[in-house]
Amino acid sequence: MDLKIKVCGMREFTNIGDVSDLKPDMMGFIFYPKSKRYVGDDYDPNLIHSIKPIIQTVGVFVNEWTESLTDKLIRYRFDVVQLHGNESPAYCREIHKKCNVLKAFGIHDNFDWTILEPYMNACDYFLFDTNTKGYGGSGIKFNWKSLGNYHLSKPFFLSGGIGMDDVDDIKSLQIPNLAGIDINSKFETEPGLKNIPLLDSFFQKIRQD
Secondary structure (H helix, E strand, C coil): CCCEEEECCCCCHHHHHHHHCCCCCEEEEECCCCCCCECCCCCCHHHHHCCCCCCEEEEEECCCCHHHHHHHHHHHCCCEEEECCCCCHHHHHHHHCCCEEEEEEEECCCCCHHHHHHHCCCCCEEEEEECCCCCCCCCCCCCHHHHHHCCCCCCEEECCCCCHHHHHHHHHCCCCCEEEEEECHHHEEECCEECHHHHHHHHHHHCCC
16 A cells, blocks of 8 residues: 655654654644644754655644745745645645645534535645644544545545554555545654654554555
């Protein structure tokens, strides 16, 4: 199963290097001040610039002012911007002119899948996370059966409480356009610090044929 793997919530220099050695497809850095994994006001751009070029860097934002996000995009040279708030299709299209966009949506049992349609030409991927007040990082899964209601052609990432015990379930998913998985809190020793042996085991298992 050829899925992209995004490791989100990175922050610490040594940890960034250790995760990079595992060769994820993407590494995410959270610029949302209310997150436990917020990188801080003056995060050193060199920590992101030092990441191997084969790994795409992702800046994660929640309802950020366009000007502020653009400034950070220039400073950190992100390959992808993840918009994890209530950003409009017009907002996403504006950012999409500057870089690739991953648009997140909080999924719940009564989620209206038709709201995705105006975003089809405004982003490169969708990301489906568990609906929470904190905009992700909850460690809680949503009901994956609801993905059967997804009817669009846009590729998407699966997120929300994915852990080591979910590999077999992920591999058994028969959902068109599942492009990747986004992992975070279930692989941490503390917020922002990833458990390398656990991640290594997960990578090996998910990448097995």
